[in-house]
Amino acid sequence: MGTTRDRALAAAVRLVGEQGVRSLTHVRVDAAAGLAKGSTSNWFRTRDALVAGVVVWIAEQERAELSAAMAPARTAAEIVDILAGLVDDATGRHAVRTRARYALFFETTAAPGAQAPMRTQRSMFEEWTRDLLAALGAPDPDTAARTVLAVCAGIIVNRLTVAPGIPVRPTLERAVLGCLAA
Template identity: 35%
Template sequence: MATRNAPSTPRTELIADAALRLLAERGMRGLTHRAVDAAAGLPQGSTSNHARTRQALLETAVRRLAEREAAVLAMDELPPALGGEAGGDLLDALTLALHRYLTTHRALLVARYELALEASRRPELREFYDRAGSRFRTPLNALMAASGSAEPERHALSLIAWCEGLMFSCAVGSYHSAVPSREELRTGFGELLRGMLGTGTGPRA
């Protein structure tokens, strides 16, 4: 999370990070231009100057959410394919990314759920939200194809759905106090991917 008074932090990032923090702490009703100014430690009117409408403020939050999720999940650091010697490396990378999200970025998940629900009610935000999310789906589809998947889009969807279900349950659901260990997550990824691809990507012996 951005430091409030760091001089190197662009004002737009201060505003967006404050908006995400408010969404996690107070929900959609707590997201106002005035509240963002206060949370970001900026003069009154700063947020309105950057994002004059609520739609613009929501788009700012979605854009920043995608940037921060990219840093947490580090999709560009994943090995290029499953199977062979790369299989273990990929499982380790997926496991680390998901465990990092569940243990140190829960507030970001809550903010994402707030924005996803709002997008379901605002067609103009829905389009923007989906476009921002495509930066994760596209490389994952390519990864599954490179791994030998006969149906990369369907397998990518299954992998995303498994991760999303786990994140929801462990962030705000009935398992919120029982985050799986890295080894448990690795086992789960291995079982899922082995079932899809028939490769030797199961848990360590």
């Protein structure tokens, strides 16, 4: 079942991912988590603290999954396979969490404590992507990594909004191969 804190954070992610950022209140989180009134505020005294806590929790969950997925890849096809799997997960079984993360991106300007975990997460994933592309001979691995990650983000947004069935692999393959040839 998890700790009271974990239950509150999981409920907060569901609320934001299903109902939007405005649903993120201590009272709603308590109700959604099946906790006694005031439980969430024991862990997160302010809304900013709650936003920061949710962002950190999402980053921790994703980091654990990314670490498992970030296997060494020896070919462009393997990189595409790994990225396609991550995008499929982000827009499939973890779609609610991904929607919450995207919604909270804009909230973090008001909650400075939440920006650091997002930057750390992005840096880790960018470094991994850059290293893989550099090992395969990308002429500009930094730009290549940013390009591939931007394509991934675009596919994710499209799949979560207007084009849920959009194929992932062909677009990622073109991006990866283009970055290796540039």
